[in-house]
Amino acid sequence: MENLYLPQLSIIDKIVDETSDTKTFTIHFADREYNKKFRFKSGQFVEASVFGVGEAPFGFASNPNRHGSFDITVRAVGAVTRAMHDMKKGDVLGIRAPLGNSFPLKEVKGLDILIVAGGIGLPPLKSLIDPILDARKDFGRFIILYGARTPADRVYKPILEQWSKRKDITLLQTVDNPDDGWSEHVGVVTTLFEKIKLDVKRTVAYTCGPPIMIRFVIQDLLGMGFPEDRIISTLERYMKCGVGKCGHCAIGHKYICVDGPVFSYQQIKRLPER
Amino acid sequence: MPTGAKFVVEKQAFLKSLESIGKKNTVIGPVLMDDGEVTFEPLKSFKKLTFDYVNDFDPLKRFLTPAKENLFTFNLEGRKPRLKAADDVKPFILFGVRSCDVQGFAHMDGFFSGAYSDDYYWRRRNNMTIISMACNKPLPTCFCICCNGGPWLESGFDLQLTDFGDRFLIDVGSNKGKKLLDSLKLKLVKAKPEDEENRKKLMQACDEQMQPTAYLAKACIMITNNRVREELWQEMGDECFSCGGCTHVCPCCTCFDVQDCMIDDKNGVRFRCWDSCQYAGFTHEASGHNPRVKAKERVKRRFYHKLSYAYIKQDGHPGCVGCGRCITVCQAFNLLDISAVVKRLRRDGAIEVETVEQREAAK
Ligand SMILES: Cc1cc2nc3c(=O)[nH]c(=O)nc-3n(C[C@H](O)[C@H](O)[C@H](O)COP(=O)(O)OP(=O)(O)OC[C@H]3O[C@@H](n4cnc5c(N)ncnc54)[C@H](O)[C@@H]3O)c2cc1C
Ligand code: FES
Numbered sequence: 001m002e003n004l005y006l007p008q009l010s011i012i013d014k015i016v017d018e019t020s021d022t023k024t025f026t027i028h029f030a031d032r033e034y035n036k037k038f039r040f041k042s043g044q045f046v047e048a049s050v051f052g053v054g055e056a057p058f059g060f061a062s063n064p065n066r067h068g069s070f071d072i073t074v075r076a077v078g079a080v081t082r083a084m085h086d087m088k089k090g091d092v093l094g095i096r097a098p099l100g101n102s103f104p105l106k107e108v109k110g111l112d113i114l115i116v117a118g119g120i121g122l123p124p125l126k127s128l129i130d131p132i133l134d135a136r137k138d139f140g141r142f143i144i145l146y147g148a149r150t151p152a153d154r155v156y157k158p159i160l161e162q163w164s165k166r167k168d169i170t171l172l173q174t175v176d177n178p179d180d181g182w183s184e185h186v187g188v189v190t191t192l193f194e195k196i197k198l199d200v201k202r203t204v205a206y207t208c209g210p211p212i213m214i215r216f217v218i219q220d221l222l223g224m225g226f227p228e229d230r231i232i233s234t235l236e237r238y239m240k241c242g243v244g245k246c247g248h249c250a251i252g253h254k255y256i257c258v259d260g261p262v263f264s265y266q267q268i269k270r271l272p273e274r
Numbered sequence: 275m276p277t278g279a280k281f282v283v284e285k286q287a288f289l290k291s292l293e294s295i296g297k298k299n300t301v302i303g304p305v306l307m308d309d310g311e312v313t314f315e316p317l318k319s320f321k322k323l324t325f326d327y328v329n330d331f332d333p334l335k336r337f338l339t340p341a342k343e344n345l346f347t348f349n350l351e352g353r354k355p356r357l358k359a360a361d362d363v364k365p366f367i368l369f370g371v372r373s374c375d376v377q378g379f380a381h382m383d384g385f386f387s388g389a390y391s392d393d394y395y396w397r398r399r400n401n402m403t404i405i406s407m408a409c410n411k412p413l414p415t416c417f418c419i420c421c422n423g424g425p426w427l428e429s430g431f432d433l434q435l436t437d438f439g440d441r442f443l444i445d446v447g448s449n450k451g452k453k454l455l456d457s458l459k460l461k462l463v464k465a466k467p468e469d470e471e472n473r474k475k476l477m478q479a480c481d482e483q484m485q486p487t488a489y490l491a492k493a494c495i496m497i498t499n500n501r502v503r504e505e506l507w508q509e510m511g512d513e514c515f516s517c518g519g520c521t522h523v524c525p526c527c528t529c530f531d532v533q534d535c536m537i538d539d540k541n542g543v544r545f546r547c548w549d550s551c552q553y554a555g556f557t558h559e560a561s562g563h564n565p566r567v568k569a570k571e572r573v574k575r576r577f578y579h580k581l582s583y584a585y586i587k588q589d590g591h592p593g594c595v596g597c598g599r600c601i602t603v604c605q606a607f608n609l610l611d612i613s614a615v616v617k618r619l620r621r622d623g624a625i626e627v628e629t630v631e632q633r634e635a636a637k
Contacts, residue, residue: 003393005345005532005544006359030354051348051355052542054534056560077560092354211563238559240532243390246549247529248556250575251565253584258390272500272578273565 004243007049007094008034012087013069018155021076022120023085024061027093028069040064041102042128043234043262046072047242048084049094056080057239057257059124059208060098065134073123073155099242100261103128103232108204112140116217118147118189118209122155124234124261125208136168140203143170143196147189147213150177170196190216193224200225208234218265231265275455279446280465288435288442291458292369292405293320302337303369304330314370325437327370328413333525333599334375337368338382338398341522342547345394345532351540360394365401367454371431373424374416374597376406378525380430384589385528394546403450406431410476412484415598417613420488423595425480426473436473443469486601486613490581490592492624493616498583501624502574510615511570513606518550520611521576523599529556551575577615 014026029035040060049055056078062071076085084093105128113132117125132139144163148154154173163171172192174185185192189209205226207217214233221231237249237256244258252272254260292301296317305315305322312327314334349356379399386395408426409416418424427434432451436443443465446452455462496502521527531549536542549556552572558564566572579585580593600611608614 003359004390005394005546006357009354009357049534049544051350051357051544052534052536055532055544081560090353094355094357210561236559236561236563237565238557240530243392244388245386245390245392245528245530246532246546247551248531248549250551250579252578253582253588272582273571273575 004245005096005241007047007055007096010093010095012089012091012093015087015089018073018157019153022073022155023076024071024073024123024155025084025087025093026062026069026071027095029095030092035068038097039067040070040098040127042105042131043103043124044098044100044127045124045242045261046070046095046097047099047239048072048074048080049096050080050083050087051094053083054080055094055096055240057099057242059234059261060127061123062127063130063134064127065131071123073120073126075120096242100257101259103206103262104204105131109138110140110202112199112203113142114198114203114205115142115144116189116205116207116209117145118213119149119153120155121207121209121213121234122146125206126156126159128206133169141170141199142168143172143198145172145174145189145192145196147174147176147192147209149175151175151179151182172196188216189213190220193220198224204230204232206232211236218268222265228266228269229264233263233265233268234261235263235268236261275446275452277446277448277452279452280470281444281446281455281462282438282441282465282469283444283460283462285437285440285442287460288444288458289320289323291460292367293317295457296320296367300364300366301369302366314368316366317369323370325370328409328411328416329372329374329597329599331523331599331602333378333523333597334368334371335378335382335525335528337366337402338379338395339528339530339548342545343394345544345546347537347541347543349541363397363401365403367403367405369405371404371406372409372597373406373427373434374418374421374595375525376404376427376430377418377421377423377595378597379404381526381589381591381593381595382528403433403454404431404447405433405435405451405454408434408436408473408477409480410437412480413598414485415601416596417484417486417488417598418596419481419484420490420613421592421594421596423597426477436476438469438472438476443473486598488594488596488613488616489620490594490616493577493619494581494583494586494592496619496624497577497581499624500627502619503622503625506618506622507570507574510573510610510618511568513609514552514569514573515605516552516554516569516572517605518552519603519605520600521550521552522548523603524593525595525597525599526580526593551579573610577612580612581616 009030016024058072240246244255249256306324386392431447434445530546
């Protein structure tokens with residue numbers, strides 16, 4: 001990267017409504033050469049700009065094996081995210097990417113995979129789920145636990161539907177507040193642990209979601225006897241630069257934007273503030 | 275003339291020659307303002323140049339990372355925005371910098387390099403030539419001798435001057451300094467052993483006048499190992515006004531915010547500006563979660579960054595150069611500047627805490 005702060009102009013190809021406040025954007029870089037060469041890894045993120053409003057970080061939500069375009073899933077919570085929600089197909093964003101480290105994947109071949117996602121935490125994990133499905137036979141059992149506030153608050157409903165039909169995925173979903181049509185589990189995501197049998201010795205767990213959920217998930221996984229280096233989580237902090245310079249995302253002497261956002265619990269527990 | 279060479283030169287001749295160079299190049303130096311304050315400014319003539327100063331209250335890091343700096347401008351006419359990166363920077367000479375600020379630059383050099391080397395910093399840094407000035411007399415707030423920040427330096431400058439009254443002792447610190455000195459076309463006399471002796475005496479006299487102390491070692495250990503009483507952090511948090519003054523004047527503080535601003539309907543600018551870890555909003559996430567919502571956590575953060583072994587190991591030095599500006603600026607009745615805090619920590623003493631492993635086991 002030459003100029004750390006200058007974004008690449010990028011075109012919105014497609015916008016899909018996921019929930020009442022969340023949309024998925026499919027994006028490609030305007031510069032054709034740049035777009036052709038661009039690659040990212042599971043767990044990395046982008047800084048997306050709406051010029052005149054600002055910039056905000058979002059995890060890649062698509063398969064890194066898919067080239068030519070990528071997805072981000074965005075919940076409208078503030079200035080930049082609302083401005084993005086007001087955009088249409090063909091509109092131009094600024095993108096700086098790829099930023100941050102990535103989920104360990106090659107290292108866990110042969111193991112069972114447990115994914116625990118909460119709400120808007122599923123999109124960054126999708127960039128991991130997709131390549132695992134591409135190489136499904138390289139891994140053992142594949143269990144996905146997903147929790148949301150209500151059935152309507154779940155992102156990727158059609159994809160969840162597909163996953164639930166696959167024999168090689170165990171997908172369990174739960175909501176805090178069910179509606180009339182809801183036939184699956186009710187309760188926080190950690191209550192799903194009772195419903196699955198894990199071979200703790202040969203499983204690696206990945207989790208992403210609100211900080212409070214992550215805390216309880218890690219606690220339960222430790223209780224089940226998961227080794228600390230097999231619990232992989234993302235940490236979220238307020239970010240500005242994404243390149244380790246502005247200081248906003250620092251925890252101890254680590255910068256979540258360059259040393260993270262992916263950490264094992266072994267690393268997390270050594271951070272002075274968490 | 276190799277780097278490390280030492281010369282003695284007539285002071286007036288040096289200044290005259292620098293002034294004539296200043297007609298074509300920007301020379302920034304200490305200027306006496308109408309209100310009696312001394313501040314560093316581009317020198318149009320050397321008339322207002324003063325030597326009756328110790329330091330500028332406004333940290334000289336502003337010449338490398340200005341309080342507000344444009345990253346790029348954008349024009350939103352048409353389908354595709356047009357971005358234009360900030361303009362190039364012209365070469366400039368920073369004259370009369372004190373040693374503590376030179377050490378501050380060295381800290382920033384380290385911070386802004388590495389895997390994500392910061393273009394905007396380096397385009398200024400590479401165009402800056404440092405003529406530093408060893409200190410004969412400290413301010414009542416100076417404590418550079420506790421932080422390897424002065425009163426004179428072995429390296430980090432391009433040229434270093436020591437004021438002998440009618441003459442300067444010049445240390446050549448880099449090729450850039452060598453080139454500049456060549457271009458001044460001065461009658462240089464190689465420094466003799468008695469000149470260096472003379473400097474030693476001057477510097478020793480300066481040493482002896484330092485008033486504040488900053489015995490960092492114990493504070494470093496206590497902070498690194500989380501052995502400061504939580505109640506003491508709470509006390510300091512209660513005293514802190516969260517004004518951010520200490521971080522703004524610190525030569526080692528680099529944090530910034532990034533903002534967009536529209537100039538008119540179609541044109542706007544993205545800029546960065548100094549920010550402070552002492553502001554509550556610094557870590558406020560869009561979700562509402564804020565890991566450092568309490569002032570005590572922010573004070574703790576500041577000193578963790580300045581004094582923890584984790585950072586010292588990474589940077590090669592503590593995050594303080596002993597310039598004493600935080601002593602001058604602190605609104606909290608001088609309770610929270612770095613010299614005061616290390617004293618409070620030392621006197622309070624380290625508490626026993628369990629190890630991470632013990633804490634985990636207890637859960
Ligand atoms: C690594 C990473 C990955 C992420 N991935 C995703 C993702 O995939 N999808 C997704 O939807 N989100 C993701 N997020 C979160 C996302 O970045 C934020 O939702 C986004 O930055 C919000 O920006 P905004 O401009 O819309 O909100 P803002 O307008 O910045 O803020 C929204 C709210 O926060 C408050 N606030 C913000 N800054 C301050 C401040 N300095 N002081 C006081 N209050 C403040 C505002 O008042 C407002 O209430 C991710 C975050 C990180 C760090
Ligand atoms: S976001 Fe700026 S340092 Fe991490």
